[in-house]
Amino acid sequence: MPLATHLLALAIFAILLHRISLYTHRLLLSPLRSIPGPLLSATSRLPLQLTLFRGTPHTTFLALHKHYGPIVRIAPNQLGFFTAQSFKDIYGSASGFTKDPRFYNAPVNGVHGMVTEINDKQHARMRRVFAPGFTAKALIEQEELIVWYVDALLDCLAQHALDGPLDVAKWLNAMTFDITSDLLFGESFGCLAKGKIHPWIEYMFTSVKALVYMGIVKQFPWLECAVAKCMPGKVMWDAKQHYSVVEEKVGRRLRSDSKRTDFMAGVARLGAGDEAEVNVRLEKGLSRAEVCSNAYFLTIAGSETVATALSGTLYYLCKSPSCLHTLTSSIRTAFPTSSSITFSSTNEIRYLKAVINEGLRIYPPFAHGAPRLPPPGGAMVDGIFVHEGVSVAAYNYATYHSPTNFYLADEFHPERWLGTDQCFANDVLEGVQPFSLGTRGCIGKTLAYAEMRLTLAKLLWRFDVKLRKESEAWDEQRVYYLWDKGALMVDLIERE
Ligand code: HEM
Numbered sequence: 001m002p003l004a005t006h007l008l009a010l011a012i013f014a015i016l017l018h019r020i021s022l023y024t025h026r027l028l029l030s031p032l033r034s035i036p037g038p039l040l041s042a043t044s045r046l047p048l049q050l051t052l053f054r055g056t057p058h059t060t061f062l063a064l065h066k067h068y069g070p071i072v073r074i075a076p077n078q079l080g081f082f083t084a085q086s087f088k089d090i091y092g093s094a095s096g097f098t099k100d101p102r103f104y105n106a107p108v109n110g111v112h113g114m115v116t117e118i119n120d121k122q123h124a125r126m127r128r129v130f131a132p133g134f135t136a137k138a139l140i141e142q143e144e145l146i147v148w149y150v151d152a153l154l155d156c157l158a159q160h161a162l163d164g165p166l167d168v169a170k171w172l173n174a175m176t177f178d179i180t181s182d183l184l185f186g187e188s189f190g191c192l193a194k195g196k197i198h199p200w201i202e203y204m205f206t207s208v209k210a211l212v213y214m215g216i217v218k219q220f221p222w223l224e225c226a227v228a229k230c231m232p233g234k235v236m237w238d239a240k241q242h243y244s245v246v247e248e249k250v251g252r253r254l255r256s257d258s259k260r261t262d263f264m265a266g267v268a269r270l271g272a273g274d275e276a277e278v279n280v281r282l283e284k285g286l287s288r289a290e291v292c293s294n295a296y297f298l299t300i301a302g303s304e305t306v307a308t309a310l311s312g313t314l315y316y317l318c319k320s321p322s323c324l325h326t327l328t329s330s331i332r333t334a335f336p337t338s339s340s341i342t343f344s345s346t347n348e349i350r351y352l353k354a355v356i357n358e359g360l361r362i363y364p365p366f367a368h369g370a371p372r373l374p375p376p377g378g379a380m381v382d383g384i385f386v387h388e389g390v391s392v393a394a395y396n397y398a399t400y401h402s403p404t405n406f407y408l409a410d411e412f413h414p415e416r417w418l419g420t421d422q423c424f425a426n427d428v429l430e431g432v433q434p435f436s437l438g439t440r441g442c443i444g445k446t447l448a449y450a451e452m453r454l455t456l457a458k459l460l461w462r463f464d465v466k467l468r469k470e471s472e473a474w475d476e477q478r479v480y481y482l483w484d485k486g487a488l489m490v491d492l493i494e495r496e
Pocket of ligand 1: 114115116127180297298301302303305306309364365366370434435436439440441442443444445447448
């Protein structure tokens with residue numbers, strides 16, 4: 001046999017030996033060996049990556065949880081949790097867990113915003129700067145602008161409903177992107193005015209999907225190298241163009257002399273130019289690149305989530321006619337005019353709040369889990385010790401659809417939030433954390449609730465809503481970080 005053949009055989013043998021010893025170690029010697037889960041997931045990352053590629057993490061994790069219990073080994077070094085306690089232990093303020101850097105990528109400028117920043121001190125600096133735009137006082141000031149956009153949405157809907165059924169999810173997206181853009185940059189995307197989704201937003205959806213695929217590729221270094229070589233320059237150029245729209249908008253906002261308490265109020269106060277670079281060193285302000293990264297994430301985080309929650313809630317209401325009837329009547333009874341519907345007046349309608357919470361449970365905008373790493377030395381999560389370096393997450397969709405956490409978990413029952421029906425007495429309501437919690441929890445939670453209450457109340461005050469046959473199975477969607485929402489076709493009939 002020639003020497004080359006010998007060497008090849010030797011190399012194959014060495015690779016095989018390495019693989020066998022690696023898999024044996026993962027199966028029999030890893031500290032995670034006693035955690036239940038599929039055999040293949042314990043030895044290889046491939047099943048998890050395939051799930052993400054197919055866009056089915058929500059249903060797959062639910063199936064795994066139903067089969068294996070409250071904690072599942074979903075990859076050799078990764079655990080999925082599905083309990084209320086795990087949310088507190090992983091994300092609570094005192095947990096000491098940090099974001100897993102493999103899942104949090106900076107935008108195309110390479111500079112982290114607060115969502116992706118791993119370092120807690122750097123994150124706190126950024127969050128402090130944006131905080132003035134998210135206080136209770138700021139929300140009161142922002143209400144007038146939000147009411148204006150909600151009324152503009154309803155006028156658009158009234159006009160288009162005359163032509164027949166319409167895709168209400170698209171229109172909700174148009175409104176939330178206009179609101180967020182106005183509160184960030186002082187100018188909207190003009191989606192409602194033009195009656196269509198701005199190309200920037202269309203591209204954003206594609207790029208988020210691409211990010212999921214890149215995340216998968218990153219798990220396999222040899223593949224990452226190959227993809228980087230094959231990636232056409234055009235892809236990168238498009239991504240930079242997309243990002244540059246935010247840079248331009250940030251520039252215009254900071255050059256303006258706006259005194260509004262919007263999302264940029266704190267940044268504008270500190271400045272974001274050369275002076276801010278000095279502030280960064282003094283650990284106060286933000287560099288211009290950081291402002292842009294944060295604005296980029298805020299545009300998406302502040303819009304897509306609220307539109308998704310509203311679309312989902314409306315869908316499930318339509319599928320549960322008695323709930324829709326109860327909510328519509330309570331809104332029309334409580335409010336004599338549309339203008340009496342406000343942030344604070346809607347806060348008094350218990351059934352409305354229960355409907356929104358149930359919508360967030362059954363269709364959480366962030367269906368995934370947010371992966372975290374334990375502090376040095378490891379930490380306890382829901383009664384088990386998690387070693388340093390093991391990635392953990394509590395998964396929203398699967399936890400909320402778990403029959404061990406909720407009675408009739410796959411059904412829409414706002415009553416479970418009212419404490420009026422004994423059959424839901426054992427529901428683990430504190431396990432519903434769609435905004436996450438702790439220092440990395442959602443900065444826009446109060447705003448999101450207010451915006452959702454206002455929009456839903458005004459919409460149902462003015463229109464009767466009926467789901468179209470073609471959208472009966474609208475909830476059968478894939479997840480690529482965000483829900484891959486299809487058109488939500490409804491008939492809207494304006495009240496006499
Ligand atoms: C229904 C609506 C919303 C839901 C379900 C939601 C959910 C979440 C979740 C789960 C996180 C944590 C992500 C992680 O740990 O990786 C988060 C963070 C964040 N959200 Fe929201 N969000 C919503 C609305 C909003 C709004 C309206 C804004 C702003 C206008 C916003 C801005 C942010 C920001 C900036 C962060 C990062 C916070 C930080 O790291 O300090 N979100 N959100």
